Amino acid sequence: MATLELQRPRGTQDILPGDSPKWQRVEAVAHRVAQSFGYAEIRTPTFEHVDVFRRGVGDGTDIVEKEMYEFQDHGGRALVLRPESTAAVARALLQASAFSELPLRLYYLQRHFRYERPQSGRLREHTQFGVEAYGAAGPLADAEVIALAQSFLGALGLTNLSVRLNSIGDGQCRPAYRAALLAHLEGHRQDLCADCQRRMERNPLRVLDCKNEGCRRVIAQAPQTLDHLCADCRAHLEGVEAALSALGISFSRDASIVRGLDYYTRTVFEVQYENLGAQSTVCGGGRYDGLVDALGGAPQPGVGFGLGVERLLLTLEEEGLLEDRPAGTDVFVAWLGGELGPEAMRIAQALRASGLRVEEEILGRSLKAQLRRAQKLRAAKVVILGPQEFLRGVAILRDMTSSQQEEVPIEDLPARVGSAAPRD
RNA sequence: GUGAAUGUAGCUCAGUUGGUUAGAGCACCAGGCUGUGGCCCUGGGGGUCGGGGGUUCGAGUCCCCUCAUUCACCCCA
Numbered sequence A: 001m002a003t004l005e006l007q008r009p010r011g012t013q014d015i016l017p018g019d020s021p022k023w024q025r026v027e028a029v030a031h032r033v034a035q036s037f038g039y040a041e042i043r044t045p046t047f048e049h050v051d052v053f054r055r056g057v058g059d060g061t062d063i064v065e066k067e068m069y070e071f072q073d074h075g076g077r078a079l080v081l082r083p084e085s086t087a088a089v090a091r092a093l094l095q096a097s098a099f100s101e102l103p104l105r106l107y108y109l110q111r112h113f114r115y116e117r118p119q120s121g122r123l124r125e126h127t128q129f130g131v132e133a134y135g136a137a138g139p140l141a142d143a144e145v146i147a148l149a150q151s152f153l154g155a156l157g158l159t160n161l162s163v164r165l166n167s168i169g170d171g172q173c174r175p176a177y178r179a180a181l182l183a184h185l186e187g188h189r190q191d192l193c194a195d196c197q198r199r200m201e202r203n204p205l206r207v208l209d210c211k212n213e214g215c216r217r218v219i220a221q222a223p224q225t226l227d228h229l230c231a232d233c234r235a236h237l238e239g240v241e242a243a244l245s246a247l248g249i250s251f252s253r254d255a256s257i258v259r260g261l262d263y264y265t266r267t268v269f270e271v272q273y274e275n276l277g278a279q280s281t282v283c284g285g286g287r288y289d290g291l292v293d294a295l296g297g298a299p300q301p302g303v304g305f306g307l308g309v310e311r312l313l314l315t316l317e318e319e320g321l322l323e324d325r326p327a328g329t330d331v332f333v334a335w336l337g338g339e340l341g342p343e344a345m346r347i348a349q350a351l352r353a354s355g356l357r358v359e360e361e362i363l364g365r366s367l368k369a370q371l372r373r374a375q376k377l378r379a380a381k382v383v384i385l386g387p388q389e390f391l392r393g394v395a396i397l398r399d400m401t402s403s404q405q406e407e408v409p410i411e412d413l414p415a416r417v418g419s420a421a422p423r424d
Numbered sequence B: 001g002u003g004a005a006u007g008u009a010g011c012u013c014a015g016u017u018g019g020u021u022a023g024a025g026c027a028c029c030a031g032g033c034u035g036u037g038g039c040c041c042u043g044g045g046g047g048u049c050g051g052g053g054g055u056u057c058g059a060g061u062c063c064c065c066u067c068a069u070u071c072a073c074c075c076c077a
Helices: A020-036 A050-056 A062-066 A086-095 A139-155 A174-187 A194-202 A204-209 A213-221 A231-246 A309-318 A341-353 A367-376 A387-391 A410-420
Strands: A047-049 A070-072 A078-081 A104-113 A125-134 A162-167 A265-272 A281-287 A302-308 A331-335 A358-360 A381-385 A394-399 A405-409
Touching: A020 A104, A020 A125, A020 A139, A020 A309, A047 A050, A050 A062, A050 A078, A050 A086, A086 A104, A086 A125, A086 A302, A125 A139, A125 A309, A139 A231, A139 A265, A139 A281, A139 A302, A162 A231, A174 A194, A174 A204, A174 A213, A194 A204, A204 A213, A231 A265, A265 A302, A281 A309, A302 A309, A331 A341, A331 A367, A341 A358, A341 A381, A341 A410, A367 A381, A381 A387, A381 A410, A387 A394, A394 A410, A405 A410
Parallel strands: A331 A358, A331 A381
Antiparallel strands: A047 A078, A070 A078, A104 A125, A125 A302, A162 A265, A265 A281, A281 A302, A381 A394, A394 A405
């Protein structure tokens, strides 16, 4: 490893030419699937006023409390690199008065910035494919969003992922549940780990997803959120499940799913891939009926998910679902003799005009080296232009699979090559 | 933020108890084949051994600091 004075900042990634086709594939599928559900793309600024997230995500959350990249610009504004997109999208919609026309179906493909300790699948700059559906208070929107996530992952070839569903209640029933849970935990305080004893003060719901064995035993006896849901929340959850069943999407209830962001209400869900170690959640989402209100707008029901693209790529890699090196070139134009470079470029241009992906020699290497290059590019055809052929107005057209070659008039090359090189 | 492991060529890795000019395979370039890829053979370019400091006659090897990566926790996508 060469010693560089300048390295990329911790927790960031360079996407090099060898990897960018993988990203392009995932992005293409995201655009296609989201649009097939009638969702339109939205893009928001990379930085926002700090208050968008203080008020939207919540002041007490880890994201806002210790993970934001905050800075002040020369005008003294308190800004922050966006740590997530849901609150930013809501802000944009409010600013554009977009809630006048409902329902609103949006998706984004954006980078987020959080100051965290990096490990694989967790970066300081990461990309999410996310979806937001506004205007529908009923359970159909929840099911639609989950179906979209399923379709997206399925289109990429992933099948054995698990969808876990829970409801964390709303302003009606959550306080009562919280009290009941706290009472139970208080009775078993000595059996809980030190972390959980601390969690009891700040956010008792978090105890539910502790992996510690002693805590798990206490949790198993604890009151279930599901038993404390008010009638409306219960009906909502059952409605989501009924719609998912009708769609043939399998899921399991998982009382341990709790969200760390303040804006979630009722439905919360995760899509997990087990082999991913600690960062096994590829997709997380839920309902956030209180968000727009918190940002100062008239209340709007909303539901959506965020899907980590870097984690998804790790999963796809592990499942062997990414092609290593997709062919990027159809034809290579080789030349020799020292004088024919410009003519080779002219031929390459003519071939490109007929829709082919073409690379021509610009280093003036030996023919042998040029053919090796063509092979490495997996070009199906090579045009070879030599001084002798050029004088007669022809070039050699070589088929790299069969090793057959023939002379073709230069003007006929686009027609001949175009018909002979099938595209995938 | 807490705890731990790892850093030798572009990549994957060797490198004995500290001891001469730090190696291999793959990749790259060239030649064998003076105008034809894959296979083979030969040769070549490439390393401040992550960085800095220390111990020592002598450090890739030992010690300290630092940077980066990885794993677990926290949290999250």
